[in-house]
Amino acid sequence: MIASPSGLDRYVPLLGNDVEELRALARPLAGAEVLMVNSTAVGGGVAELLRRLVPLMQELDLRVNWDVFAGGKDFFAVTKAFHNALHGGPFHAGPEAFEIFRSYSERNLQHLRRDREFVVIHDPQPVALIEGRPAHTGHWVWRCHIDLSHPNQAVWEFLEPWVARYDATIFSSPSFARQLASPQYLFYPSIDPLADKNRTLEPAFVHSVMARYGIDPERTLLVQISRFDRLKDPVGVVRAYRIVKRYFDCQLVLAGGTADDDPEGSAVLEETREAAAGDPEIHILELPPASDLEVNALQSAATIVIQKSLREGFGLTVAEALWKKKPVVASATGGIPTQVVHRYTGMLAHSVEGTAYQIRYLLAHPELASRLGAQGHEHVREQFLITSNVKRYLSLFLHLRGK
Secondary structure, eight states: OOOOOOGGGGGHHHHTTHHHHHHHHHGGGTTOEEEEEESOSSSSHHHHHHHHHHHHHHHTTOEEEEEEOOOOHHHHHHHHHHHHHHTTOOOOOOHHHHHHHHHHHHHHHTTOOOOOSEEEEESSTTGGGGGGOOTTOSEEEEEOOSOOSSOOHHHHHHHHHHHTTSSEEEESSGGGOOOOSSOEEEOOOOBOTTSTTTSOOOHHHHHHHHHHTTOOTTSEEEEEEOOSOGGGOHHHHHHHHHHHHTTSOEEEEEEEOOOTTOTTHHHHHHHHHHHHTTOTTEEEEEOOSSOHHHHHHHHHHOSEEEEOOSSOSOOHHHHHHHHTTOOEEEESOTTHHHHOOBTTTBEEESSHHHHHHHHHHHHHOHHHHHHHHHHHHHHHHHHOBHHHHHHHHHHHHHHHHHO
16 A cells, blocks of 8 residues: 655645755755744744744754743733834833833743754744844844834834844845845745645535534625734724625624734724624634634635735735635735735725725626636745745755855
């Protein structure tokens, strides 16, 4: 009996010779020690990406570890305020916020093993760990997953001295880059086509999930999958749906959870429930972290997938939907236009009313919706699969080692 392929070999039917190219690129790095650090093990796109990225890099014989920055409620309240401010919002906290940030950074430094050849620090929460870098050793990279195109200056000026000390920085879009002395690189976030969230599901399982949540699989279904965050604008999605409902019989699903490092999630969930009150066709689903198959089923059953973010680092749920050949209506913000090329791989919008209009247009033109989904699938295959992300990291490590 022939054994089923495992690891990287499972990608060969999708990627062909690209898998051998990855192995060849990784050979000079065999045994290299790599440390990835972020602020949460569950919830949010960064944790999800690392959960798939780290094992693939380990299979390529890199010695990769993933550490999670330890913070309390006070720290995550501060970093959530930083997050919103770096996306261009106001920042009202006092000097004590900066002291809380410094204090937790110092505590985490006591437990950080710093002698890895490559250290990749993800996002602002652990950025100050650069303080613990041994002199003249290793290569340290700051990977920023958020939109820094219009940051609040007070917060950015606080963080920038640490960012400036890294050997390289990585951003998800050219518009996010800052004026820094160190080299800056463009890495698109990515999805794993073989993960439970993205693999092809049996229709019977999809129908079972619809039945579990009381959703009619025979009627038009609008879906947004995102954690409950004001920047994802779930209340705005409800308002757009109510406009569409005047013209088309449809249902709405807002599904997601909250991240460990986001203290606002519960409040936003309650705001969304209040906005949806009185309409049994709006299904608000608070999903636990291990709900990848349910998320896949909801996206697979969707007639149209929505991503109405007010600000967005990248929005991997867009790539997930496009991979499933779903027509997407999304906000023209952050990294979304990199994925949704207007009227080619999806439809872009700038407001509640614009979102509703584009949804109505696609519902009235199903042939266009189908074509956008097919073209979106190929766009993801070419640009946003996890193997491309691995390739970029390998290339960067080789470049840094060669300096």
